[in-house]
Amino acid sequence: MAESGSPVRLTGWGRTAATRATLIPVSGEDDVRAVLDGRSARGVVARGLARSYGDAAQNAGGDVLDMTGADRVLDVDLATGEVEVEAGISLDRLMTLFVPLGLFVPVTAGTRYVTVGGAIAADIHGKNHHRAGSFAQHVAWLDLLLADGTIRRVGPDQDADLFWATAGGMGLTGVILRARVRMKPIESAQLLVDTDRTPDLDSLLSLLTGTDHLYDYSVAWIDCVARGRRMGRSVLTRGRFARRDELPARRRVDPLRYSSAVTVSVPDVFPPGLLNRATVAAFNELWYRRAPRQERDRLQSIPRFFHPLDGVGDWNRVYGPRGFVQYQFTVPFGQEEAMRAALERISDSGSASFLAVLKRFGDGNPGMLSYPSPGWTLALDVPVVAGLAGLLDGLDRLVVDAGGRIYLAKDSRVRPDLFERMYPRLEAFRTVRTQVDPRGVFTSDLARRLSL
Numbered sequence: 505m506a507e508s509g510s511p512v513r514l515t516g517w518g519r520t521a522a523t524r525a526t527l528i529p530v531s532g533e534d535d536v537r538a539v540l541d542g543r544s545a546r547g548v549v550a551r552g553l554a555r556s557y558g559d560a561a562q563n564a565g566g567d568v569l570d571m572t573g574a575d576r577v578l579d580v581d582l583a584t585g586e587v588e589v590e591a592g593i594s595l596d597r598l599m600t601l602f603v604p605l606g607l608f609v610p611v612t613a614g615t616r617y618v619t620v621g622g623a624i625a626a627d628i629h630g631k632n633h634h635r636a637g638s639f640a641q642h643v644a645w646l647d648l649l650l651a652d653g654t655i656r657r658v659g660p661d662q663d664a665d666l667f668w669a670t671a672g673g674m675g676l677t678g679v680i681l682r683a684r685v686r687m688k689p690i691e692s693a694q695l696l697v698d699t700d701r702t703p704d705l706d707s708l709l710s711l712l713t714g715t716d717h718l719y720d721y722s723v724a725w726i727d728c729v730a731r732g733r734r735m736g737r738s739v740l741t742r743g744r745f746a747r748r749d750e751l752p753a754r755r756r757v758d759p760l761r762y763s764s765a766v767t768v769s770v771p772d773v774f775p776p777g778l779l780n781r782a783t784v785a786a787f788n789e790l791w792y793r794r795a796p797r798q799e800r801d802r803l804q805s806i807p808r809f810f811h812p813l814d815g816v817g818d819w820n821r822v823y824g825p826r827g828f829v830q831y832q833f834t835v836p837f838g839q840e841e842a843m844r845a846a847l848e849r850i851s852d853s854g855s856a857s858f859l860a861v862l863k864r865f866g867d868g869n870p871g872m873l874s875y876p877s878p879g880w881t882l883a884l885d886v887p888v889v890a891g892l893a894g895l896l897d898g899l900d901r902l903v904v905d906a907g908g909r910i911y912l913a914k915d916s917r918v919r920p921d922l923f924e925r926m927y928p929r930l931e932a933f934r935t936v937r938t939q940v941d942p943r944g945v946f947t948s949d950l951a952r953r954l955s956l
């Protein structure tokens with residue numbers, strides 16, 4: 505039941521750029537319509553589990569719909585592996601419910617605390633992008649509540665323009681109420697994982713170029729503090745779900761057994777400055793040395809392989825009260841020099857960052873603001889420190905000149921003119937958005953900041 509409260513302070517996962525809005529819990533379309541009827545002049549935006557890093561799920565002075573109460577499973581077809589769910593359900597819950605039945609989410613982010621609505625609105629990608637594409641490619645249809653209160657069922661074969669504006673459209677076309685998602689059949693809840701340590705960036709990129717097609721899932725963790733010859737040294741982990749007959753005998757009894765638990769939580773008392781170049785370099789060194797030089801077919805659980813950070817609750821507090829920025833960009837194949845230059849600037853800047861994550865993307869999709877496109881993508885956390893803005897502005901220019909782009913779900917600061925150059929289908933998105941929401945009822949801090 506929708507209930508208006510007084511404005512609350514909202515941030516994304518990076519804990520920067522807080523603004524105040526009225527947060528309204530909604531559990532279905534009637535609640536959403538009630539909010540639209542009495543909405544504030546500053547408009548409305550949906551919010552899932554707030555795992556986007558910046559201001560995408562914020563709306564200063566306006567209304568924000570808390571979708572997490574709309575989390576029911578509406579239909580399951582075990583024969584086809586399709587599930588119909590409300591948009592506020594999390595990937596965590598989907599895994600708990602469906603892994604024991606032999607179904608895994610088609611795409612997962614590095615955290616499982618993401619709603620289906622948030623996964624579609626950001627068109628999230630995972631370690632299997634080179635094989636399976638991004639989340640929206642596994643959505644048969646979704647129900648979208650529009651600014652005028654009507655509901656439109658859209659999909660790749662049904663009102664495709666509105667579907668592809670919504671996939672990656674950051675909640676700006678309407679409220680996703682429900683979706684039908686094609687899950688991935690699995691025989692066990694274990695992965696067979698290969699690990700390779702690579703001494704520098706060149707060897708990593710060539711290993712990925714030569715052999716990535718052999719694996720369903722793949723990701724490299726890069727040491728962003730290492731410089732000189734060791735710049736870009738990494739630990740590459742790649743794998744696939746094990747078949748039941750590949751498990752040791754004791755695990756074959758209950759191959760789909762799944763459990764996930766948050767083991768430790770970070771207190772909200774981390775002083776600024778705890779993370780500095782020395783502490784981060786020591787951590788990265790330890791982490792690199794501990795990884796096997798080469799290992800094959802190691803069995804790993806789903807949480808260990810996909811969501812290692814979820815084992816530590818509220819780990820974003822480790823960056824202290826000033827918060828942090830996540831910077832994620834992609835450059836096309838053939839622009840490896842731009843990737844190298846970016847890494848050089850990051851490691852030379854002394855902006856302490858834990859490990860960065862590098863991935864090789866496959867083909868993109870028709871999503872007008874969908875982020876993945878063929879090339880290399882790098883994501884790293886950077887604590888908010890003096891001089892950061894200059895470093896990141898410079899990286900934006902480097903990325904745009906190389907024909908690349910940054911990821912909206914991670915962004916809180918890119919310049920609008922650079923953003924326009926990064927997303928050539930932005931005008932097509934604006935056209936669709938104007939058709940379905942001429943008055944701009946759905947809006948957010950991100951939308952205002954970038955004049956979307």
Ligand SMILES: Cc1cc2nc3c(=O)[nH]c(=O)nc-3n(C[C@H](O)[C@H](O)[C@H](O)COP(=O)(O)OP(=O)(O)OC[C@H]3O[C@@H](n4cnc5c(N)ncnc54)[C@H](O)[C@@H]3O)c2cc1C
Pocket residue numbers: 517549550551552553554555556557560561571591592612613614615617618619620621622623625626627628629630673674675676678679680681813913914948
């Ligand atoms: C540790 C960590 C790791 C991550 N790893 C990855 C990764 O590997 N790959 C990746 O792609 N992303 C990754 N992300 C980003 C995350 O997947 C996206 O930001 C995702 O959108 C978050 O979902 P959410 O439910 O928290 O949505 P929110 O952050 O609450 O909202 C994100 C956007 O979705 C919109 N939205 C939410 N629900 C609805 C709805 N029902 N209808 C319409 N719009 C809606 C919001 O308006 C907003 O624009 C990661 C984030 C974290 C914190």
